Amino acid sequence: MSYERFIAWRHLRSKRTSFLSTITLIAILGVFLGVTALTSVVAVTGGFEEAFRERVLGVNSHLMVIKYGVDFRDYREIQEEIDEIEGVSATSPFILHEMIATHGNLSAGILIKGIDPATAQSVSDLPKYTLEPGVVSELEFERFPADGQVKQPRILIGHTLAERLGAERGDVIQVTSPLESLDPGKWSSKSSAPSSRQFEVAGIYRSGFHQYDNRMVMVDYQALQDFFNQGDTVTGVDVRVDDVFGVGAIASQLRRDLPEGRFRVMDWRQLNHNLFTSLGLQRLVLAVLFCFIVLVASFNIVCTLIMIVLEKNKDIAILKSMGATNWGVMKTFIYQGAVVGFVGTASGLVGGLAVCLTIKHTSFGLDPSIYMIDHLPVRMLPLEFAMVGLVSMAISLLATVGPSWWASRLNPVDGLRYD
Template sequence: ELLHQLTEGSLDELIHDMRPLPPRPAAEGEFLPPAPVPHIVIGREIANALNVSVGERIRVISPLLETTTPFGVALPKSQDFRVAGIFLSKMYELDSRYAYVPLTSARRFLELGAHDVSGLQVRVDDPDRSDTVGALAASVLSRGERKFAAVDWKAKNRTLFAALKLERVVAFVVLFLIVFVASFSIVNTLTMSVIERAKEIAILKAMGAPDVGVMKVFLVQGLVVGGVGTLLGAGVALAGAFALTRFRLPIPNDVYYIDTLPVHVGVWDIVAVVLAALVIVWDFAVWPALKGARLRPVEGLRD
């Protein structure tokens, strides 16, 4: 996966660093050969912040470890690495905080044993079940004396998903208010229709038309007006969404950290919006329909 995210450099140097170096004993009075500089792959944001490119050196400092200078001063341990590549994952948190080095170089820098690791990252077949797999792995690994913790991608990005969920709720509320306000125009249209057709309603009722029949006429009229508007709106929205998916609307990469506007068309979301709009239109059409059904023939003919 890292190979596909590389924008500059390659992983050949990292693979070369993983090979053990042959021992070379120094003869008496001979200077030891300089240790080779290990390689590192950094994110694009780190490269931009440090203003470095492939082939240049950077110094990695560990605040958890200390080293003593010849003057007896304790300083955080540091080591030079040569940039072998720059990756772009299109996630700001990864590109600004993560770097990759060979496991042997990391163990040597962090003063770990030959077989020690501080963590493992695994991928599951079903990402939606990562929390279940993580809890099961933690329970199995913690049966001994040492305790282990497992953090899945949902828990790690809980704040982001909470914000996205709140954004969806707010968007649904705004959409509901838009449909709610638009429904008043249907009420006004049906009310004016009842007033303008008062004589026709009176004649129909004088000829024996039941109140339920008159009410159905205006309910059907309200559903036709609302249904046509809803279907036209859904059609235009779908056409716009598919156009954005087809032509990839570009957006500023330095602001949103993505190149194009992502668009996802959810079938069930569209169905829910259409049904909700029709239900609201039906509810708002009831009052004008009742007003027309309750109109007395004498009042309609007199007016």
Template sequence: MFRPLSVFIGLRYTAAKRRNHFISFISLVSMLGLILGVMVLITVLSVMNGFDRELKQRILGMVPHAVVESREGLDDWRSVADIAAQDPDVVGVAPYTQAKGMVTGRGQVQGVMINGIHPQKEVDVSIIQNHMVTGSLANLESGSFQIIIGTSLARRLGVGQGDRVTLVLPEASVSPAGVLPRLKRFTVAGTFSVGAELDSSYTLVHYQDAAKLLRLGDKAQGIRIKVNDLFKAPMVADRIAQELPGNRYRTTNWTHTHGNLFEAIRMEKTMIGLLLMFIVAVAAFNIVSALVMVVTDKKADIAILRTMGMTPRGIMGVFMVQGAVIGVGGTIIGTLLGIALAMNVSGVIEWVESVLSMQFLSADVYFISYLPSELQWNDVMIVGGAGLVMSLLATIYPAWRASRVQPAEALRYE
């Protein structure tokens, strides 16, 4: 099979056993460094993608994508919901009433966010039903004053399903006995588990019970909207507000409440990727030192090839092929190992935890209790392409040095 002479000689040099074992060792270290750098970079980026996915699914599965509300409350929330539901980008609409307060039980007190919901419509805009530990949203009936709390809050208060707790609002009521805080006894109808922060500060009651507690009558504070594309939420909310009669409506969306969090995650992913890319760059440019030593070791061979008629460009091609074998081989192997590890990192961490009998991400401390991973092929292509480009660039200077070797000088002492 015909091959260009430079490729043929370069591959022979790569496969041949060198007299200088130190050069072989440096070449091996360069390839291993490139393999590890590419593998770790793909794995870390996949884990960052996994955390980003989990946060979007959990946080944005609980908080509204967009909200339409009024300062006076919505006594006609059903007509507003009907108008919002007609938007082609809207997949779910539900009323809500929200307030800050405290919940007490068995002598313990915890500040919480009180969320009044419509049990049947809440499943259209929230993932809470999929994370119920005990009870169900259907247990929330108007007038029954039932409450659903997170598992962390239930443990802190020492209560469970069927127990009684007291909701305390920061507003005071004037009575013959003096100024008293507004409070109401509720029965725990169920518990849920979504994440550490929400499990300790998020409570659910029927929106009509919340309205009675807040003295809103039959009004809802607003409607929650779920859209099919998160990034369309601001546009969809503004579009719905323009279709509603009057100017008493205002809108908010998840970019106002949690946008900074996801911007921080994206920036962190970029910075970590950049720092790890420097590791790949160091490993790639180790090829320079390996090839420089190879050129020094092969000066006599280079001189012989030149006297036999090989051009400087051909000599340069020989050593570029030799360096490219190290770079391309290391990048391909590292990419394959990185893909394999990224797709199985959760199982690997679980195995390590079982061997060491410890848990790295405790559910009581961290929002996510396992190491998620989401392999994105554009990350793989960027990392693999960058590794190939850097390793090929690293071969240029040593190969150029080889092409500048003068045969007479190289053979003088041979």
């Protein structure tokens, strides 16, 4: 062990001056609290971002291809073209409309999505959010049955919407649209009465994302075609890709390959741009603010080292008169500050991990109408913890430079003048 480390360790362990020991403990405690708070904030904000992404991509696809206008009849050919692109794992057609659902005396505005039960499960994780297994397959609707008897279509609704309407599995709800038909050939200037149809509740899903559970419902897309007296047309095509974070490259390729001006291609980031931009900005701001806690704590390290320099003025003079270099004296105090920063950072990381585990295993109920999810999520990544530790140590080491440099510049004559 070099003499710089030996002296630094002796200074930190010295019990002769209880005041300095107290200052050192306060400096360690400050770094501990700052790192604990920073790791907790990074984990919770990262958990929110991951939870929203999982909920959004659990019910929806990674990418949507929508044709301008309402006459999207060549969707099967478009699907085949999209399936040939490298990185695309599945496609499925869909129809979207805004309607009103009624059960008894209760009504609610809904976003009804017509899906293909046979392929929809390959472009989303919807089945794992349903309360009844295999319910997505039960949505299948035969528009032109062989016996000519069209059966009542079935519908899948979110649990929050089910509570609002007082509906359960097996109940019948009425879906009403202000549009009698979306076939341009049947449009006229005359007003038309709203069209409606009854749907049997096939099941209930719980995605954990309030906007979906409260508003979005699913039916067989052929049931919507029959509802609006449409031909074989859809709104667009859902696309699932192998790499959810590489969806931008596939979206760009689709924009180049598909006929220009006829289709709109939107990935999950564009569809939820405001949400994820807001989450990213909040995470950055909170991380910067809590970094200031560590920065403030580093001033305790500065104060500790200054107090040690003032107390050890004579000892520094003796060391320099014995041949210690300015760099050797500077390293002595840098080591002391580094030990304080390391102990505070290490204990802070352990404290942050404990806080995150407590949050993860404790039920902190959130109001989904405000926070959009019903629990407090946490994402603990070793890389993020390591980054927090590196930032804390960097701040702590920078805090030692000033006092250490001052100590190294002391004149031995000034330290021994009055002895």
